Amino acid sequence: MANIYSSTTFMEHNAHPDYKYEMDAPTHTHDGINPSCGDELTLQLRVEDGVIEEASFTGHGCAISQASADIMAELITGETVEEARRLSALFLAMIRGEELSEDDYEDLDEAAQLKDISHMPARVKCAELAWRTLDSILEAQ
Amino acid sequence: MIDIAANPYKADFPLLAGRPDIAFLDSAATAQRPAVVLDAQKRFYETMNANPLRGLYSLSVEATDAIAQVRAQIATLIGATDERGRAQANEIVFTRNTSESLNLVAKAFAPTVLCPGDEVAITIMEHHSDLIPWQQACRAAGATLVYLYPTKTGELTDEEIAAKIGPKTKIVAATQVSNVLGCRLPVEKLGRAVHASGGYLVVDAAQSVPHMPVDVRELGADFLAFSAHKALGPMGVGVLWGRPELLDRSEPFLTGGEMIDSVTEQSAVWAPVPEKFEAGTQDAAGIFATGAALTYLTEQVGYDAVQAREQELVHYAMGRMVELPYIDILGSIYADRHHGVISFNVRGIHPHDVASILDMAGVCIRAGHHCAQPLLAWIGCENLACCRASLAFYNDASDVDRFIDGLTTVWSTFNG
Numbered sequence: 001m002a003n004i005y006s007s008t009t010f011m012e013h014n015a016h017p018d019y020k021y022e023m024d025a026p027t028h029t030h031d032g033i034n035p036s037c038g039d040e041l042t043l044q045l046r047v048e049d050g051v052i053e054e055a056s057f058t059g060h061g062c063a064i065s066q067a068s069a070d071i072m073a074e075l076i077t078g079e080t081v082e083e084a085r086r087l088s089a090l091f092l093a094m095i096r097g098e099e100l101s102e103d104d105y106e107d108l109d110e111a112a113q114l115k116d117i118s119h120m121p122a123r124v125k126c127a128e129l130a131w132r133t134l135d136s137i138l139e140a141q
Numbered sequence: 142m143i144d145i146a147a148n149p150y151k152a153d154f155p156l157l158a159g160r161p162d163i164a165f166l167d168s169a170a171t172a173q174r175p176a177v178v179l180d181a182q183k184r185f186y187e188t189m190n191a192n193p194l195r196g197l198y199s200l201s202v203e204a205t206d207a208i209a210q211v212r213a214q215i216a217t218l219i220g221a222t223d224e225r226g227r228a229q230a231n232e233i234v235f236t237r238n239t240s241e242s243l244n245l246v247a248k249a250f251a252p253t254v255l256c257p258g259d260e261v262a263i264t265i266m267e268h269h270s271d272l273i274p275w276q277q278a279c280r281a282a283g284a285t286l287v288y289l290y291p292t293k294t295g296e297l298t299d300e301e302i303a304a305k306i307g308p309k310t311k312i313v314a315a316t317q318v319s320n321v322l323g324c325r326l327p328v329e330k331l332g333r334a335v336h337a338s339g340g341y342l343v344v345d346a347a348q349s350v351p352h353m354p355v356d357v358r359e360l361g362a363d364f365l366a367f368s369a370h371k372a373l374g375p376m377g378v379g380v381l382w383g384r385p386e387l388l389d390r391s392e393p394f395l396t397g398g399e400m401i402d403s404v405t406e407q408s409a410v411w412a413p414v415p416e417k418f419e420a421g422t423q424d425a426a427g428i429f430a431t432g433a434a435l436t437y438l439t440e441q442v443g444y445d446a447v448q449a450r451e452q453e454l455v456h457y458a459m460g461r462m463v464e465l466p467y468i469d470i471l472g473s474i475y476a477d478r479h480h481g482v483i484s485f486n487v488r489g490i491h492p493h494d495v496a497s498i499l500d501m502a503g504v505c506i507r508a509g510h511h512c513a514q515p516l517l518a519w520i521g522c523e524n525l526a527c528c529r530a531s532l533a534f535y536n537d538a539s540d541v542d543r544f545i546d547g548l549t550t551v552w553s554t555f556n557g
Contacts, residue, residue: 005498005554015555036509037493038524060524062491063555123497 004116014063019073023056032133034125039065043133052076052084062126064117069130071110085138088131094118095127143453148537155179157535163503164540169320169482169531170507172351172373181433182375185426193425204425211432218435219365220356221382234381234415235423239347240270242366242381245418246343247274249391251312257283260309264289264297264326265519266319269512271345275314294473295324306334312341317349321513322472323482332361347371352451352480354444357382374434378427388414395420442534450534451481458483458532458541467552471520471527484529487551492526495551502547506530
Protein backbone atom coordinates (compact mmCIF):
# COMPACT_ATOMS: atom_id res chain seq x y z
CA MET A 1 0.00 0.00 0.00
CA ALA A 2 1.35 3.41 -0.97
CA ASN A 3 1.83 5.71 1.97
CA ILE A 4 -0.30 8.84 1.69
CA TYR A 5 1.82 10.47 4.37
CA SER A 6 4.86 10.23 2.09
CA SER A 7 3.20 12.49 -0.50
CA THR A 8 4.84 15.92 -0.28
CA THR A 9 1.76 17.53 -1.87
CA PHE A 10 -0.44 16.02 0.81
CA MET A 11 1.86 16.94 3.70
CA GLU A 12 2.33 20.46 2.32
CA HIS A 13 -1.43 21.09 2.16
CA ASN A 14 -1.74 19.83 5.72
CA ALA A 15 1.10 21.94 7.09
CA HIS A 16 0.36 25.12 5.12
CA PRO A 17 -3.27 25.26 4.08
CA ASP A 18 -3.65 28.36 1.87
CA TYR A 19 -7.41 28.15 1.92
CA LYS A 20 -7.86 27.86 5.67
CA TYR A 21 -9.29 31.22 6.72
CA GLU A 22 -12.58 32.88 7.51
CA MET A 23 -14.08 34.60 4.49
CA ASP A 24 -15.30 38.20 4.61
CA ALA A 25 -18.52 37.94 2.63
CA PRO A 26 -19.47 34.33 1.94
CA THR A 27 -22.69 33.56 0.09
CA HIS A 28 -22.73 30.06 1.64
CA THR A 29 -21.51 28.64 4.95
CA HIS A 30 -21.95 25.02 5.99
CA ASP A 31 -20.64 22.88 8.85
CA GLY A 32 -19.49 19.31 8.47
CA ILE A 33 -18.48 16.89 11.22
CA ASN A 34 -16.94 13.47 11.27
CA PRO A 35 -17.83 12.02 14.67
CA SER A 36 -15.38 9.12 14.44
CA CYS A 37 -12.33 11.41 14.19
CA GLY A 38 -13.84 14.44 15.87
CA ASP A 39 -13.05 16.41 12.71
CA GLU A 40 -15.03 19.63 12.52
CA LEU A 41 -15.03 21.80 9.44
CA THR A 42 -16.84 24.92 8.28
CA LEU A 43 -16.82 25.42 4.53
CA GLN A 44 -17.46 28.86 3.07
CA LEU A 45 -18.15 29.72 -0.57
CA ARG A 46 -18.65 32.98 -2.47
CA VAL A 47 -20.72 32.04 -5.49
CA GLU A 48 -21.42 34.70 -8.12
CA ASP A 49 -23.34 34.05 -11.34
CA GLY A 50 -23.02 30.31 -10.92
CA VAL A 51 -19.24 30.45 -10.43
CA ILE A 52 -17.39 29.67 -7.21
CA GLU A 53 -15.29 32.82 -6.94
CA GLU A 54 -13.84 31.98 -3.55
CA ALA A 55 -13.69 28.89 -1.29
CA SER A 56 -12.23 28.58 2.19
CA PHE A 57 -12.54 26.48 5.31
CA THR A 58 -11.94 26.64 9.05
CA GLY A 59 -12.00 24.00 11.75
CA HIS A 60 -9.75 21.29 13.02
CA GLY A 61 -9.10 17.63 12.49
CA CYS A 62 -6.69 15.00 11.29
CA ALA A 63 -4.16 15.60 8.52
CA ILE A 64 -6.29 13.77 5.99
CA SER A 65 -9.39 15.91 6.58
CA GLN A 66 -7.34 19.12 6.58
CA ALA A 67 -5.28 18.40 3.49
CA SER A 68 -8.32 17.14 1.61
CA ALA A 69 -10.24 20.34 2.42
CA ASP A 70 -7.38 22.56 1.28
CA ILE A 71 -6.88 20.62 -1.95
CA MET A 72 -10.62 20.79 -2.64
CA ALA A 73 -10.86 24.52 -2.00
CA GLU A 74 -8.02 25.15 -4.41
CA LEU A 75 -9.54 22.86 -7.03
CA ILE A 76 -13.05 24.34 -7.06
CA THR A 77 -12.04 27.99 -6.92
CA GLY A 78 -12.99 29.55 -10.27
CA GLU A 79 -15.12 26.56 -11.30
CA THR A 80 -18.83 26.63 -12.07
CA VAL A 81 -21.19 25.09 -9.54
CA GLU A 82 -21.95 22.40 -12.07
CA GLU A 83 -18.28 21.54 -12.57
CA ALA A 84 -17.66 21.50 -8.81
CA ARG A 85 -20.52 19.07 -8.43
CA ARG A 86 -18.97 16.82 -11.09
CA LEU A 87 -15.53 16.97 -9.48
CA SER A 88 -16.99 16.12 -6.09
CA ALA A 89 -18.79 13.08 -7.53
CA LEU A 90 -15.50 11.98 -9.13
CA PHE A 91 -13.59 12.39 -5.89
CA LEU A 92 -16.13 10.50 -3.80
CA ALA A 93 -16.20 7.64 -6.32
CA MET A 94 -12.39 7.50 -6.32
CA ILE A 95 -12.12 7.51 -2.55
CA ARG A 96 -14.54 4.59 -2.38
CA GLY A 97 -12.28 2.57 -4.62
CA GLU A 98 -13.60 3.17 -8.12
CA GLU A 99 -11.03 3.38 -10.93
CA LEU A 100 -11.44 6.63 -12.84
CA SER A 101 -10.49 7.42 -16.43
CA GLU A 102 -7.15 9.12 -17.07
CA ASP A 103 -8.98 12.33 -18.03
CA ASP A 104 -10.93 12.33 -14.80
CA TYR A 105 -7.79 11.81 -12.70
CA GLU A 106 -6.31 14.74 -14.55
CA ASP A 107 -9.35 16.88 -13.78
CA LEU A 108 -9.02 16.06 -10.09
CA ASP A 109 -5.44 17.31 -10.26
CA GLU A 110 -3.82 17.14 -6.77
CA ALA A 111 -6.95 15.60 -5.30
CA ALA A 112 -6.15 12.47 -7.31
CA GLN A 113 -3.20 11.94 -4.98
CA LEU A 114 -5.63 11.05 -2.20
CA LYS A 115 -6.57 7.91 -4.14
CA ASP A 116 -4.61 5.66 -1.79
CA ILE A 117 -6.92 6.55 1.07
CA SER A 118 -9.43 4.23 -0.58
CA HIS A 119 -7.24 1.45 0.88
CA MET A 120 -7.61 2.90 4.40
CA PRO A 121 -11.30 2.24 5.12
CA ALA A 122 -11.07 3.76 8.59
CA ARG A 123 -9.96 7.07 7.07
CA VAL A 124 -12.28 7.39 4.06
CA LYS A 125 -14.67 9.54 6.09
CA CYS A 126 -11.86 11.96 6.93
CA ALA A 127 -11.01 12.44 3.25
CA GLU A 128 -14.69 12.81 2.33
CA LEU A 129 -15.61 15.40 4.95
CA ALA A 130 -14.95 18.61 2.97
CA TRP A 131 -16.44 17.17 -0.20
CA ARG A 132 -19.61 16.01 1.51
CA THR A 133 -19.95 19.44 3.05
CA LEU A 134 -19.51 20.96 -0.42
CA ASP A 135 -22.22 18.66 -1.76
CA SER A 136 -24.62 19.85 0.94
CA ILE A 137 -24.14 23.43 -0.25
CA LEU A 138 -24.30 22.62 -3.94
CA GLU A 139 -27.38 20.42 -3.64
CA ALA A 140 -29.27 23.45 -2.36
CA GLN A 141 -28.19 25.52 -5.38
CA MET B 142 13.22 -10.04 37.31
CA ILE B 143 10.87 -10.80 34.44
CA ASP B 144 12.47 -11.38 31.07
CA ILE B 145 10.19 -9.46 28.72
CA ALA B 146 12.51 -10.14 25.79
CA ALA B 147 11.47 -13.78 25.99
CA ASN B 148 7.87 -14.69 25.26
CA PRO B 149 6.70 -18.09 26.47
CA TYR B 150 3.05 -17.25 25.68
CA LYS B 151 2.98 -16.15 22.06
CA ALA B 152 2.92 -19.72 20.74
CA ASP B 153 -0.34 -20.31 22.64
CA PHE B 154 -2.09 -17.64 20.57
CA PRO B 155 -2.72 -18.68 16.94
CA LEU B 156 -3.24 -15.12 15.72
CA LEU B 157 -0.07 -13.81 17.33
CA ALA B 158 1.96 -16.83 16.26
CA GLY B 159 0.63 -16.54 12.72
CA ARG B 160 1.17 -12.80 12.41
CA PRO B 161 4.76 -12.04 13.37
CA ASP B 162 4.36 -8.91 11.23
CA ILE B 163 2.14 -7.18 13.80
CA ALA B 164 2.58 -5.85 17.30
CA PHE B 165 -0.85 -6.06 18.93
CA LEU B 166 -1.17 -3.25 21.48
CA ASP B 167 -4.95 -3.00 21.73
CA SER B 168 -5.82 -5.62 24.32
CA ALA B 169 -7.91 -3.15 26.31
CA ALA B 170 -10.31 -3.15 23.36
CA THR B 171 -10.30 -6.91 22.99
CA ALA B 172 -7.77 -9.57 23.93
CA GLN B 173 -6.34 -12.20 21.64
CA ARG B 174 -7.48 -15.77 22.33
CA PRO B 175 -5.29 -18.76 23.09
CA ALA B 176 -5.83 -22.00 21.15
CA VAL B 177 -7.41 -23.65 24.21
CA VAL B 178 -10.31 -21.19 23.97
CA LEU B 179 -10.84 -21.71 20.25
CA ASP B 180 -10.63 -25.48 20.81
CA ALA B 181 -13.19 -25.35 23.59
CA GLN B 182 -15.63 -23.45 21.38
CA LYS B 183 -15.21 -26.07 18.67
CA ARG B 184 -15.38 -28.95 21.13
CA PHE B 185 -18.72 -27.72 22.43
CA TYR B 186 -20.29 -27.81 18.99
CA GLU B 187 -18.63 -31.09 18.07
CA THR B 188 -19.35 -33.07 21.21
CA MET B 189 -22.05 -31.49 23.38
CA ASN B 190 -24.15 -29.24 21.17
CA ALA B 191 -27.78 -29.09 22.24
CA ASN B 192 -29.99 -26.34 23.55
CA PRO B 193 -29.22 -26.08 27.25
CA LEU B 194 -31.99 -26.02 29.88
CA ARG B 195 -34.77 -27.16 27.55
CA GLY B 196 -33.89 -30.68 26.55
CA LEU B 197 -34.67 -33.79 28.57
CA TYR B 198 -32.16 -35.92 26.73
CA SER B 199 -28.62 -36.46 27.92
CA LEU B 200 -26.89 -34.30 25.31
CA SER B 201 -28.87 -31.27 26.41
CA VAL B 202 -28.17 -32.09 30.02
CA GLU B 203 -24.45 -32.16 29.19
CA ALA B 204 -24.69 -28.70 27.65
CA THR B 205 -26.59 -27.48 30.69
CA ASP B 206 -23.93 -28.94 33.02
CA ALA B 207 -21.16 -27.30 31.01
CA ILE B 208 -22.73 -23.89 31.58
CA ALA B 209 -23.38 -24.61 35.25
CA GLN B 210 -19.72 -25.50 35.74
CA VAL B 211 -18.54 -22.24 34.22
CA ARG B 212 -21.03 -20.35 36.38
CA ALA B 213 -19.49 -21.95 39.47
CA GLN B 214 -15.95 -21.35 38.18
CA ILE B 215 -16.67 -17.63 37.75
CA ALA B 216 -18.34 -17.39 41.15
CA THR B 217 -15.24 -18.89 42.76
CA LEU B 218 -12.94 -16.66 40.72
CA ILE B 219 -14.57 -13.40 41.82
CA GLY B 220 -15.15 -14.45 45.41
CA ALA B 221 -18.88 -15.02 45.17
CA THR B 222 -18.70 -17.77 47.76
CA ASP B 223 -20.36 -18.55 51.07
CA GLU B 224 -18.55 -18.57 54.41
CA ARG B 225 -17.33 -22.11 53.71
CA GLY B 226 -15.89 -21.12 50.35
CA ARG B 227 -18.56 -22.78 48.24
CA ALA B 228 -19.31 -21.11 44.90
CA GLN B 229 -22.60 -19.23 44.77
CA ALA B 230 -23.20 -20.00 41.11
CA ASN B 231 -26.75 -18.61 41.18
CA GLU B 232 -25.36 -15.13 41.72
CA ILE B 233 -23.80 -15.21 38.24
CA VAL B 234 -25.91 -13.98 35.33
CA PHE B 235 -24.70 -14.44 31.76
CA THR B 236 -25.24 -11.55 29.38
CA ARG B 237 -23.70 -10.57 26.06
CA ASN B 238 -21.11 -8.15 27.42
CA THR B 239 -20.33 -5.61 30.14
CA SER B 240 -22.63 -3.07 28.50
CA GLU B 241 -25.59 -5.42 28.73
CA SER B 242 -24.71 -6.32 32.34
CA LEU B 243 -24.65 -2.66 33.35
CA ASN B 244 -27.83 -1.92 31.42
CA LEU B 245 -29.48 -4.75 33.32
CA VAL B 246 -28.56 -3.14 36.65
CA ALA B 247 -29.60 0.34 35.51
CA LYS B 248 -32.89 -0.77 33.99
CA ALA B 249 -33.95 -3.66 36.23
CA PHE B 250 -32.47 -2.83 39.63
CA ALA B 251 -32.13 0.97 39.72
CA PRO B 252 -35.90 1.62 39.46
CA THR B 253 -36.38 -0.37 42.68
CA VAL B 254 -34.29 2.13 44.67
CA LEU B 255 -34.29 5.45 42.80
CA CYS B 256 -36.84 8.12 43.72
CA PRO B 257 -37.18 11.68 42.42
CA GLY B 258 -34.50 13.84 44.01
CA ASP B 259 -32.11 10.94 44.63
CA GLU B 260 -28.61 10.90 43.23
CA VAL B 261 -26.53 8.41 41.27
CA ALA B 262 -22.79 9.08 41.48
CA ILE B 263 -20.35 7.93 38.82
CA THR B 264 -16.83 9.00 37.97
CA ILE B 265 -15.84 11.06 34.95
CA MET B 266 -13.61 8.10 34.00
CA GLU B 267 -16.53 5.83 33.15
CA HIS B 268 -16.76 4.11 29.79
CA HIS B 269 -19.96 5.13 27.97
CA SER B 270 -21.38 1.72 28.91
CA ASP B 271 -21.24 2.69 32.59
CA LEU B 272 -22.42 6.23 31.91
CA ILE B 273 -25.31 6.31 29.45
CA PRO B 274 -27.35 3.66 31.34
CA TRP B 275 -27.14 5.92 34.41
CA GLN B 276 -28.15 9.00 32.42
CA GLN B 277 -31.19 7.01 31.34
CA ALA B 278 -31.94 5.61 34.79
CA CYS B 279 -31.75 9.09 36.34
CA ARG B 280 -33.96 10.58 33.66
CA ALA B 281 -36.55 7.85 34.17
CA ALA B 282 -36.57 8.24 37.97
CA GLY B 283 -36.22 12.01 38.21
CA ALA B 284 -32.86 11.50 39.92
CA THR B 285 -29.66 13.49 39.41
CA LEU B 286 -26.44 12.14 37.93
CA VAL B 287 -23.43 13.38 39.90
CA TYR B 288 -19.81 13.05 38.76
CA LEU B 289 -16.69 12.41 40.81
CA TYR B 290 -13.61 14.04 39.30
CA PRO B 291 -10.10 12.74 39.89
CA THR B 292 -6.91 14.72 40.08
CA LYS B 293 -5.24 15.17 36.68
CA THR B 294 -3.31 11.97 37.25
CA GLY B 295 -6.44 9.96 37.90
CA GLU B 296 -6.63 9.84 41.68
CA LEU B 297 -9.95 10.16 43.49
CA THR B 298 -9.30 12.01 46.73
CA ASP B 299 -11.11 11.37 50.00
CA GLU B 300 -12.37 14.97 49.86
CA GLU B 301 -13.96 14.41 46.47
CA ILE B 302 -15.58 11.19 47.69
CA ALA B 303 -16.94 12.91 50.80
CA ALA B 304 -18.21 15.86 48.75
CA LYS B 305 -20.07 13.80 46.16
CA ILE B 306 -21.38 10.75 48.03
CA GLY B 307 -23.93 11.54 50.72
CA PRO B 308 -27.40 10.77 52.05
CA LYS B 309 -29.05 11.37 48.67
CA THR B 310 -26.73 8.94 46.87
CA LYS B 311 -28.55 5.68 46.19
CA ILE B 312 -26.12 4.18 43.68
CA VAL B 313 -22.42 4.63 43.00
CA ALA B 314 -21.15 3.11 39.75
CA ALA B 315 -17.44 3.07 39.04
CA THR B 316 -14.90 1.35 36.89
CA GLN B 317 -12.21 -0.53 38.80
CA VAL B 318 -9.58 0.33 36.19
CA SER B 319 -9.91 3.25 33.77
CA ASN B 320 -9.81 2.21 30.13
CA VAL B 321 -8.13 5.52 29.27
CA LEU B 322 -5.87 6.46 32.18
CA GLY B 323 -5.16 2.89 33.25
CA CYS B 324 -5.39 3.87 36.90
CA ARG B 325 -7.05 1.71 39.54
CA LEU B 326 -9.92 3.43 41.33
CA PRO B 327 -10.50 3.04 45.07
CA VAL B 328 -13.83 1.29 44.59
CA GLU B 329 -13.65 -0.11 48.15
CA LYS B 330 -13.77 3.44 49.50
CA LEU B 331 -16.64 4.34 47.20
CA GLY B 332 -18.47 1.28 48.50
CA ARG B 333 -17.96 2.25 52.13
CA ALA B 334 -19.15 5.78 51.42
CA VAL B 335 -22.34 4.76 49.65
CA HIS B 336 -23.12 1.92 52.06
CA ALA B 337 -22.93 4.39 54.95
CA SER B 338 -26.12 5.95 53.65
CA GLY B 339 -27.75 2.71 52.59
CA GLY B 340 -26.88 2.90 48.89
CA TYR B 341 -25.35 0.40 46.49
CA LEU B 342 -22.03 -0.02 44.66
CA VAL B 343 -21.86 -1.15 41.03
CA VAL B 344 -18.38 -2.06 39.77
CA ASP B 345 -17.38 -2.13 36.10
CA ALA B 346 -14.62 -4.74 36.13
CA ALA B 347 -14.16 -4.99 32.35
CA GLN B 348 -10.58 -3.68 32.59
CA SER B 349 -9.65 -5.34 35.88
CA VAL B 350 -10.66 -9.01 35.61
CA PRO B 351 -8.24 -9.57 32.70
CA HIS B 352 -5.32 -8.23 34.76
CA MET B 353 -5.79 -8.75 38.50
CA PRO B 354 -7.60 -10.87 41.07
CA VAL B 355 -11.03 -9.42 41.77
CA ASP B 356 -13.05 -10.28 44.87
CA VAL B 357 -16.57 -8.93 45.14
CA ARG B 358 -16.66 -9.22 48.94
CA GLU B 359 -13.32 -7.45 49.39
CA LEU B 360 -14.46 -4.69 47.07
CA GLY B 361 -17.76 -4.37 48.89
CA ALA B 362 -19.56 -4.54 45.56
CA ASP B 363 -23.30 -5.03 45.22
CA PHE B 364 -23.03 -5.65 41.48
CA LEU B 365 -20.01 -6.36 39.30
CA ALA B 366 -19.80 -6.69 35.53
CA PHE B 367 -17.19 -7.83 33.05
CA SER B 368 -16.82 -9.20 29.52
CA ALA B 369 -15.27 -12.50 28.45
CA HIS B 370 -13.67 -11.05 25.33
CA LYS B 371 -11.26 -8.79 27.20
CA ALA B 372 -10.24 -11.75 29.37
CA LEU B 373 -9.14 -14.07 26.51
CA GLY B 374 -12.64 -15.44 26.02
CA PRO B 375 -14.96 -15.19 23.04
CA MET B 376 -16.89 -12.08 22.01
CA GLY B 377 -20.54 -12.11 22.99
CA VAL B 378 -20.36 -13.39 26.56
CA GLY B 379 -20.71 -11.02 29.49
CA VAL B 380 -21.01 -11.61 33.21
CA LEU B 381 -23.04 -9.88 35.86
CA TRP B 382 -22.63 -10.77 39.49
CA GLY B 383 -25.13 -9.36 41.94
CA ARG B 384 -26.02 -9.83 45.57
CA PRO B 385 -28.81 -12.43 45.47
CA GLU B 386 -31.40 -10.40 47.39
CA LEU B 387 -30.88 -7.48 44.99
CA LEU B 388 -31.17 -9.68 41.91
CA ASP B 389 -34.30 -11.22 43.44
CA ARG B 390 -36.05 -7.92 43.86
CA SER B 391 -35.20 -6.69 40.34
CA GLU B 392 -37.72 -7.09 37.56
CA PRO B 393 -36.59 -9.06 34.49
CA PHE B 394 -34.59 -7.08 31.96
CA LEU B 395 -35.52 -9.09 28.86
CA THR B 396 -38.43 -11.47 28.76
CA GLY B 397 -39.25 -14.57 26.72
CA GLY B 398 -38.03 -18.13 26.60
CA GLU B 399 -36.17 -19.86 29.41
CA MET B 400 -36.77 -17.11 31.99
CA ILE B 401 -40.17 -18.26 33.24
CA ASP B 402 -41.61 -20.87 35.56
CA SER B 403 -45.08 -20.72 34.06
CA VAL B 404 -47.05 -18.63 31.59
CA THR B 405 -50.79 -18.10 31.18
CA GLU B 406 -52.62 -16.00 28.60
CA GLN B 407 -52.33 -12.85 30.68
CA SER B 408 -49.41 -13.33 33.03
CA ALA B 409 -46.18 -15.14 33.76
CA VAL B 410 -44.22 -16.29 36.77
CA TRP B 411 -40.51 -15.65 36.57
CA ALA B 412 -37.91 -18.36 36.94
CA PRO B 413 -35.51 -17.91 39.85
CA VAL B 414 -32.29 -15.96 39.47
CA PRO B 415 -30.16 -16.28 37.35
CA GLU B 416 -32.50 -17.76 34.71
CA LYS B 417 -34.88 -14.84 35.31
CA PHE B 418 -32.33 -12.63 33.57
CA GLU B 419 -31.33 -15.01 30.80
CA ALA B 420 -34.14 -14.83 28.28
CA GLY B 421 -33.61 -16.78 25.09
CA THR B 422 -30.92 -19.25 24.17
CA GLN B 423 -27.55 -18.37 25.67
CA ASP B 424 -24.26 -18.54 23.79
CA ALA B 425 -23.54 -21.89 25.40
CA ALA B 426 -20.41 -22.58 23.35
CA GLY B 427 -19.14 -19.11 24.18
CA ILE B 428 -19.80 -19.64 27.88
CA PHE B 429 -18.01 -22.99 27.74
CA ALA B 430 -15.05 -21.32 25.99
CA THR B 431 -15.12 -18.55 28.59
CA GLY B 432 -14.48 -21.20 31.21
CA ALA B 433 -11.44 -22.36 29.23
CA ALA B 434 -10.23 -18.76 28.90
CA LEU B 435 -10.43 -18.11 32.63
CA THR B 436 -8.73 -21.41 33.41
CA TYR B 437 -5.88 -20.50 31.07
CA LEU B 438 -5.64 -16.97 32.48
CA THR B 439 -5.76 -17.82 36.15
CA GLU B 440 -4.27 -21.32 36.32
CA GLN B 441 -2.00 -21.86 33.35
CA VAL B 442 -0.55 -18.33 33.35
CA GLY B 443 -1.76 -17.09 36.73
CA TYR B 444 -2.49 -13.55 37.89
CA ASP B 445 0.92 -13.26 39.57
CA ALA B 446 2.71 -13.79 36.26
CA VAL B 447 0.17 -11.66 34.39
CA GLN B 448 0.68 -8.72 36.73
CA ALA B 449 4.45 -9.02 36.97
CA ARG B 450 4.91 -9.24 33.23
CA GLU B 451 2.42 -6.51 32.33
CA GLN B 452 3.98 -4.21 34.90
CA GLU B 453 7.44 -4.80 33.45
CA LEU B 454 6.16 -4.19 29.91
CA VAL B 455 4.41 -0.94 30.90
CA HIS B 456 7.51 0.18 32.76
CA TYR B 457 9.68 -0.50 29.72
CA ALA B 458 7.24 1.17 27.30
CA MET B 459 6.77 4.31 29.41
CA GLY B 460 10.51 4.55 29.99
CA ARG B 461 11.12 4.62 26.27
CA MET B 462 8.18 6.96 25.58
CA VAL B 463 9.46 9.65 27.95
CA GLU B 464 12.71 9.69 25.96
CA LEU B 465 10.67 11.07 23.06
CA PRO B 466 10.09 14.77 23.90
CA TYR B 467 7.03 15.06 21.63
CA ILE B 468 5.01 12.37 23.45
CA ASP B 469 2.57 13.43 26.16
CA ILE B 470 1.37 10.57 28.36
CA LEU B 471 -2.06 10.94 29.96
CA GLY B 472 -2.49 10.13 33.63
CA SER B 473 0.16 9.19 36.14
CA ILE B 474 3.88 9.48 35.46
CA TYR B 475 4.35 6.21 37.40
CA ALA B 476 4.27 3.00 35.39
CA ASP B 477 2.87 0.98 38.30
CA ARG B 478 -0.29 3.13 38.23
CA HIS B 479 -1.00 2.16 34.62
CA HIS B 480 -2.66 -1.23 34.55
CA GLY B 481 -1.69 -2.24 31.04
CA VAL B 482 -3.03 1.01 29.56
CA ILE B 483 -0.93 3.93 28.27
CA SER B 484 -2.84 6.75 26.63
CA PHE B 485 -0.85 9.48 24.94
CA ASN B 486 -0.69 12.12 22.27
CA VAL B 487 1.99 12.96 19.77
CA ARG B 488 2.29 16.73 19.92
CA GLY B 489 0.49 18.47 17.05
CA ILE B 490 -0.50 15.26 15.27
CA HIS B 491 -4.05 13.97 15.22
CA PRO B 492 -4.42 10.57 16.96
CA HIS B 493 -5.97 9.02 13.87
CA ASP B 494 -2.95 10.01 11.79
CA VAL B 495 -0.73 8.50 14.49
CA ALA B 496 -2.70 5.24 14.38
CA SER B 497 -2.66 5.09 10.57
CA ILE B 498 1.10 5.57 10.38
CA LEU B 499 1.69 3.02 13.16
CA ASP B 500 -0.60 0.64 11.29
CA MET B 501 1.68 0.88 8.26
CA ALA B 502 4.46 -0.33 10.56
CA GLY B 503 2.30 -3.22 11.78
CA VAL B 504 1.58 -1.68 15.18
CA CYS B 505 -2.05 -1.92 16.31
CA ILE B 506 -3.13 0.79 18.73
CA ARG B 507 -6.46 2.45 19.39
CA ALA B 508 -7.07 6.10 18.61
CA GLY B 509 -10.22 8.06 19.24
CA HIS B 510 -12.46 8.84 22.16
CA HIS B 511 -12.26 5.34 23.68
CA CYS B 512 -15.97 5.47 24.52
CA ALA B 513 -15.13 8.08 27.16
CA GLN B 514 -16.00 11.42 25.58
CA PRO B 515 -16.86 13.19 28.85
CA LEU B 516 -13.43 12.20 30.24
CA LEU B 517 -11.53 13.45 27.19
CA ALA B 518 -13.54 16.69 27.26
CA TRP B 519 -12.71 17.10 30.95
CA ILE B 520 -9.02 16.41 30.36
CA GLY B 521 -9.12 18.89 27.48
CA CYS B 522 -7.97 16.54 24.72
CA GLU B 523 -8.06 18.31 21.37
CA ASN B 524 -10.58 16.72 18.97
CA LEU B 525 -11.88 14.65 21.93
CA ALA B 526 -9.37 12.04 20.94
CA CYS B 527 -6.11 10.46 22.08
CA CYS B 528 -3.99 7.42 21.27
CA ARG B 529 -3.92 4.34 23.48
CA ALA B 530 -1.44 1.50 23.59
CA SER B 531 -2.60 -1.33 25.83
CA LEU B 532 -0.42 -4.25 26.79
CA ALA B 533 -1.10 -7.78 27.89
CA PHE B 534 1.13 -10.54 29.24
CA TYR B 535 1.39 -12.06 25.75
CA ASN B 536 3.24 -8.98 24.50
CA ASP B 537 7.02 -8.74 24.72
CA ALA B 538 9.81 -6.19 24.45
CA SER B 539 9.96 -6.47 20.67
CA ASP B 540 6.33 -5.27 20.45
CA VAL B 541 7.27 -2.21 22.49
CA ASP B 542 10.38 -1.61 20.36
CA ARG B 543 8.32 -1.64 17.19
CA PHE B 544 5.86 0.75 18.78
CA ILE B 545 8.63 3.16 19.75
CA ASP B 546 10.22 2.95 16.27
CA GLY B 547 6.77 3.65 14.84
CA LEU B 548 6.39 6.74 17.01
CA THR B 549 9.67 8.15 15.74
CA THR B 550 8.41 7.55 12.18
CA VAL B 551 5.15 9.35 13.03
CA TRP B 552 7.10 12.34 14.27
CA SER B 553 9.55 12.48 11.36
CA THR B 554 6.68 12.11 8.86
CA PHE B 555 5.22 15.40 10.06
CA ASN B 556 8.37 17.15 11.17
CA GLY B 557 10.97 16.24 8.54
